[in-house]
Amino acid sequence: MSSSAPAARGAADPSAPRRVVNDFSIQVATVNGSGSQTANLVLLRSIFQSGVPVSGKNMFPSNIAGLPTWYTIRANPHGYIARKNEIDFLVAMNPETAKEDVLALEPGAAVLYDEPLKLSGLRADLTFYPVPFDRIVAEVCKDAKLRRLVKNMIYDGVLSRLLGIELGQMEHALRRQMGKKTKAIELNLAALEAGFAYASTHLTKADPYWIEPLDRTAGKILIEGNAAAALGCMMAGVTVIAWYPITPSSSLPETLISYMRKYRVDRETGKATFAIVQAEDEIASIGMVLGAGWAGARAMTSTSGPGISLMSEFSGLAYYAEVPGVVFDIQRVGPSTGLPTRTSQQDVLATAVLSHGDTKHLLLIPASVQECYTMAMDAFDLAERFQTVVFVMSDLDLAMNTWMADPFEYPDRPPDRGKVLDEATLQRLGEWGRYRDVDGDGIPYRTIPGHRMPAYFTRGSGHNERGQYSERPDDYVNNMDRLARKFETARRHVPAPEVFDEPGAEVAIVGYGTSHWAIEESRDQLRREAGIRTAYLRLRAFPFTDGLDAFLDRYARVYVVEQNRDAQMLALMRMELAHARSARLRSVLHYTGLPIDARSITDSILAQEGLKARAALVPAVHAALGAGRE
């Protein structure tokens, strides 16, 4: 993965045309609602099937139809799958953005465009391929109403020819994508072939970009983070799910519903081993989760920033009254409504301390679809072990985009249901108090309604260790101190960070979540371009484990990479770490709403190290983020 070999640049003969093989990005610019998703996924999948590592990122508006949308596919032979700023091959289908999209390209890029847009006169340093989409689609699709839906498949056909992706791979991907819809497959296949035929007879290859078969994707799967999390929840044995629709979270419960209906209905009776409720809002969602968790079920909800804000009061109750529950936060861009369809890591700080009053929560931070799956299971175990609400901090990039991964493993251990009082334990303890710390780890025993063990009154008001109402200062302090002790215990149970030490290096990077992919690529860039070797620690949970302290002690300057403006994780580290350690911390911040890219990290670190960043790229970054796109 962290190979430092330069990108494949093809022929050794300097007079031969430049060939860029399997290492470029394609951006498809369309209008939201025009049915381009199928064509884009077919393109992505056909590259994947060719054995070339690939990632697809959808940059879409908060809109049903009519606004511009961009889908970026990055192929990379080394497996770099973070977003890349530079676009090498543009497919311009949207009249509204075409001009600006073309002007933002770097010299040498190629543009495939809808002929009437007349883009070829805009620049002399690009390769242009005009394609008369309307004329081609009219020939293959007699029904004028359906043309809009199959038109996009034509660019797949053209790209198949121009990039050298086998048409058979496209066809296979298309069949896979469309399932059993025979008529739709026929129409789309015709469009695909027509595009290929048009390119064969009318277009001459003049750009350097090629896809050639590799063997880097065998056995791998393609999945979105939300689907992976849904699978994890099902395997964790979730039984009660309450949710409220919000982008980019909705596809998690919706995918879960489809899995549960298929795999969790009792065969004999036809009855469900789960309850899924679309609640009236996020407050009710978490209320139902806590009611169910209190009554012994594994319960979850999924939401995004605005929902997290609404869940604040109940989160404090879950912490203080010690009720288990799992909340997925699929982070989008805030504050307020913000950019609902863009990605960020902006909820970290608020969620860690969500609620009024002294409160601290357990956060799990997946970086991959794999971790969306495993951390879903971890979250339920930790929620029941620690009798509290656990947040899984995903983000839009991870949740809604398609990622390559190894197939998920079947869970190898039974769920941890935590300390639930039973007859034997009661005998051993002699006397039971709901909030009494009998094991010294801050975790008390709970009882569950209907189990016929001693009852207690669960309340968010002050209580003593027997669960009785109390306003006594000593009761309050004892309880709060025990909760702090419980949080200390959690440090030893949450997923430990992933550490990549670099002996002798001075510079280290701390990152988390989806920043991981860009950080890995950036570390290679730093080594290659400036000879800077870096150590790297990827946080996977809050509270921090002891490993973080030791790591920070080994390096002089530590860059904390985050996708937010306010260096939120760094702020949490300052809260938790000794001053001497936190003094070593510096920030690399990215908050454009687009997934973080390696170049931004590299340039920021180089600048802070007093070295010159690759300045030539800076205007391109600004152009790509121009106001016209918002």
Next chain:
Amino acid sequence: MATVTPEPGRKVNRIGLEIQPYRGGKTTLCAGCGHNAISERIIDAFFEMGVDPREVIKLSGIGCSSKSPAYFLGEAHGFNAVHGRMPSVGTGAVLANRKLIAIGVSGDGDTGAIGIGQFVHLMRRNVPIVYIIEDNGCYGLTKGQFSPTADMGSKAKSGLSNDLPPIDTCALAIQLGASFVARSFSGDKRQLLAILKASLAHRGTCMIDVLSPCVTFNDHEGSTKSYAYAKDHDEPLGEINFVPFFDDITVEYDPGTTHAVELHDGSRLYLKKVAEDYDPTDKLAAIRLLHDTASRGEFATGILYVEPEKEDFVSLLNLVDEPLAALPLERVRPPRAVLDEVMESLK
């Protein structure tokens, strides 16, 4: 069932329990508070119906009313939720364990103001729960501000007059889909007990609004929620005769004088007719009755509406018969073959 052998002479119910497990902690509400009388009736109803307290969950929101679950059924689990959000907690709990018998106690502010959203959706879902509003038209715990059930023109202790129309929680509940809707008065022991017992025989949302005067902040002249006003303006719909399924008593009524309703568990309800055209299974008639009595400045009490056959939320979701919370691992974690199948589909 418990098989306690009682001491001779001690009164036990049909499952062999004495009254003690049905009692709760000592009340911290004001002396004479209507809420305490309601707690007493809840104790009586659960005792007389022979409901095992260990199968009951008590839920509440925030406010004076919401403290009261600590004062009854001490052997039942309780959950004092956040303000106005008890319905969601109750919904989650009964979904987790459909065998639990849920009783929620709320207030007029907890329900009608901050909690109106969750209230509305609880009624709409017909979640199996007995939902009691201890209704005194004011916020007691914060010293007497008007609540959304305060009548127009009703006077606060400070002399301030309420200038907004009240929310009729019963009319709302009927319209939204609650399948058992009643109103009573904390001072009418007999009627309230009959309603509570009938509610325990029903499956679905039982919404019971109980006028429960606040002796400290809303019991003065000029208030429409005082004891004196309630006594003068209470219009009982007629005698309620509730016959639980375990009693063999047969009741004979003159034809045409009584509505007989069979409840979910086989218990029977005989409601004496007060007006020729009033039928407690007729939604529109119930709403009209509420409207007509309110326009006369009276409040009708009794079982206003009942729909015994309506599907409750748990049935609607087609849940397995066992509590979801108690399902063994092999029923909630699909086998390895399922994961393999899903993985194969993603390759």
